[in-house]
Amino acid sequence: xxxxxxxxxxxxxxxxxxxxxxxxxxxxxxxxxxxxxxxxxxxxxxxxxxxxxxxxxxxxxxxxxxxxxxxxxxxxxxxxxxxxxxxxxxxxxxxxxxxxxxxxxxxxxxxxxxxxxxxxxxxxxxxxxxxxxxxxxxxxxxxxxxxxxxxxxxxxxxxxxxxxxxxxxxxxxxxxxxxxxxxxxxxxxxxxxxxxxxxxxxxxxx
Amino acid sequence: xxxxxxxxxxxxxxxxxxxxxxxxxxxxxxxxxxxxxxxxxxxxxxxxxxxxxxxxxxxxxxxxxxxxxxxxxxxxxxxxxxxxxxxxxxxxxxxxxxxxxxxxxxxxxxxxxxxxxxxxxxxxxxxxxxxxxxxxxxxxxxxxxxxxxxxxxxxxxxxxxxxxxxxxxxxxxxxxxxxxxxxxxxxxxxxxxxxxxxxxxxxxxxxxxxxxxxxxxxxxxxxxxxxxxxxxxxxxxxxxxxxxxxxxxxxxxxxxxxxxxxxxxxxxxxxxxxxxxxxxxxxxxxxxxxxxxxxxxxxxxxxxxxxxxxxxxxxxxxxxxxxxxxxxxxxxxxxxxxxxxxxxxxxxxxxxxxxxxxxxxxxxxxxxx
Ligand code: HEM
Numbered sequence: 001x002x003x004x005x006x007x008x009x010x011x012x013x014x015x016x017x018x019x020x021x022x023x024x025x026x027x028x029x030x031x032x033x034x035x036x037x038x039x040x041x042x043x044x045x046x047x048x049x050x051x052x053x054x055x056x057x058x059x060x061x062x063x064x065x066x067x068x069x070x071x072x073x074x075x076x077x078x079x080x081x082x083x084x085x086x087x088x089x090x091x092x093x094x095x096x097x098x099x100x101x102x103x104x105x106x107x108x109x110x111x112x113x114x115x116x117x118x119x120x121x122x123x124x125x126x127x128x129x130x131x132x133x134x135x136x137x138x139x140x141x142x143x144x145x146x147x148x149x150x151x152x153x154x155x156x157x158x159x160x161x162x163x164x165x166x167x168x169x170x171x172x173x174x175x176x177x178x179x180x181x182x183x184x185x186x187x188x189x190x191x192x193x194x195x196x197x198x199x200x201x202x203x204x205x206x
Numbered sequence: 207x208x209x210x211x212x213x214x215x216x217x218x219x220x221x222x223x224x225x226x227x228x229x230x231x232x233x234x235x236x237x238x239x240x241x242x243x244x245x246x247x248x249x250x251x252x253x254x255x256x257x258x259x260x261x262x263x264x265x266x267x268x269x270x271x272x273x274x275x276x277x278x279x280x281x282x283x284x285x286x287x288x289x290x291x292x293x294x295x296x297x298x299x300x301x302x303x304x305x306x307x308x309x310x311x312x313x314x315x316x317x318x319x320x321x322x323x324x325x326x327x328x329x330x331x332x333x334x335x336x337x338x339x340x341x342x343x344x345x346x347x348x349x350x351x352x353x354x355x356x357x358x359x360x361x362x363x364x365x366x367x368x369x370x371x372x373x374x375x376x377x378x379x380x381x382x383x384x385x386x387x388x389x390x391x392x393x394x395x396x397x398x399x400x401x402x403x404x405x406x407x408x409x410x411x412x413x414x415x416x417x418x419x420x421x422x423x424x425x426x427x428x429x430x431x432x433x434x435x436x437x438x439x440x441x442x443x444x445x446x447x448x449x450x451x452x453x454x455x456x457x458x459x460x461x462x463x464x465x466x467x468x469x470x471x472x473x474x475x476x477x478x479x480x481x482x483x484x485x486x487x488x489x490x491x492x493x494x495x496x497x498x499x500x501x502x503x504x505x506x507x508x509x510x511x512x513x514x515x516x517x518x519x520x521x522x523x524x525x526x527x528x529x530x531x532x533x534x535x536x537x538x539x540x541x542x543x544x545x546x547x548x549x550x551x552x553x554x555x556x557x558x559x560x561x562x563x564x565x566x567x568x569x570x571x572x573x574x575x
Contacts, residue, residue: 039530050483104569164529
């Protein structure tokens with residue numbers, strides 16, 4: 001049993017951000033569905049759904065602020081940037097692992113350490129999400145929240161329908177992401193290992 | 207043979223009309239006579255409270271009012287003036303009767319009885335037709351946008367910001383939905399599409415748009431509605447835009463929700479509006495069924511042509527979007543495909559993981575040995 005040591009992988013601010021974000025996104029997806037498909041769903045009235053969606057949106061934007069100030073403040077944002085020299089190769093081995101090795105019981109080619117906790121695929125995915133998709137979703141959401149106030153910017157982007165289209169496509173993306181992300185979190189050395197770590201901060205190391 | 211009878215009949219009718227109308231036209235007072243005095247912009251009188259009241263009328267504006275254009279004269283409205291008697295200092299009664307607009311506009315007058323504004327009379331508040339419409343410079347409302355319709359009417363007396371705190375995006379609603387769409391809910395309403403020219407940065411009048419299409423009002427539908435079913439489909443709409451692009455006319459269609467100007471538009475009542483958002487914000491909402499392209503004429507009227515509702519779900523109308531109601535269904539299909547793909551990958555991977563459990567268990571045992 002001694003070979004199993006615990007490493008501290010998720011510092012407190014990251015965990016706090018993560019769960020606010022997770023609950024927030026799930027609620028945004030649910031209220032978002034109610035808003036877009038008012039004729040098919042009856043969880044809330046449209047008026048309630050819109051108000052909730054707006055409040056939660058601001059909570060998620062606030063949480064993003066927490067994430068950004070932590071990661072940029074501590075310089076740990078490096079975690080999110082792949083090493084350009086080994087990136088393609090790393091991706092290949094990681095894909096091979098998820099597509100093949102994992103079924104045979106091969107060890108994960110990526111070793112998680114506090115300084116390098118994401119594998120190449122995670123880096124690519126999280127970098128895209130946190131630097132591009134989530135900010136776009138927050139900005140389009142903000143525009144849609146006060147159409148009149150942001151009229152000029154909306155016109156610049158080509159009209160309300162364009163802004164709405166971007167927000168909706170990303171909304172579907174995040175909807176799918178939540179499922180896939182939860183599933184991927186069960187790929188640790190036990191199904192609940194990653195999940196536990198996101199609460200306690202400690203991941204078991206082999 | 208028949209032609210001859212017709213001509214004869216026409217002559218007789220014309221003669222009869224002449225006889226009937228002759229004394230009337232001769233006796234009635236001409237507008238010019240009134241304007242001798244009321245065309246003087248210094249003509250005013252002192253009210254009992256010491257306030258000055260102007261009695262001047264801008265004839266150049268009056269000339270273009272619907273009433274003058276339709277031959278209504280001063281004394282048709284101020285009908286208690288039968289003649290001008292210049293022996294007196296004032297050639298008519300100093301205090302004239304209240305003008306009865308509903309004498310001519312009977313249907314509107316009747317509809318107005320069922321309005322909170324008319325019913326206020328019980329409380330001693332009198333709101334005559336012209337409190338909203340004005341009187342000397344009345345114009346056609348048909349071609350007016352939401353903005354013009356609201357400014358000229360409801361906003362003269364109400365500040366809507368006070369009453370609609372519950373309404374999300376209230377400024378946007380007021381900019382795109384005429385007050386009476388919500389407050390006189392019985393009135394038929396429609397989506398009005400107007401062409402906004404992006405290079406000239408303005409809404410094109412009917413004539414300007416027709417010039418771009420190289421046609422006129424009568425030629426518009428035959429040109430655009432190629433299958434001749436009386437309604438412009440998405441494809442026909444698409445082709446119309448292409449013709450315009452060809453002529454270097456680039457722009458987009460702006461939409462707004464207006465009421466048809468029927469007498470029952472006056473049925474504005476307390477509690478008449480309903481704040482259930484789902485009335486509009488679902489695709490089957492009746493509010494988006496009637497869609498019209500408006501070609502506005504200089505006299506304030508407009509020529510309207512029916513358009514299929516599906517046009518609202520295209521990017522040609524990119525500045526009008528009623529959340530949920532006019533959503534683009536294609537996006538929902540893309541979303542569904544993304545979900546199915548995501549779920550498929552998860553399920554396939556999970557299944558493979560379960561199926562291969564024995565493989566890993568065997569390997570673990572071997573490693574232990
Ligand atoms: C119920 C929903 C969610 C669950 C259960 C969950 C679970 C987890 C777990 C276990 C991890 C750490 C494991 C790893 O990095 O491999 C993690 C990391 C992460 N998750 Fe989630 N997540 C959820 C929702 C979300 C959502 C909605 C987003 C973004 C929109 C998100 C973004 C991230 C990011 C960026 C990381 C890396 C965090 C870091 O910097 O340490 N998660 N999540």
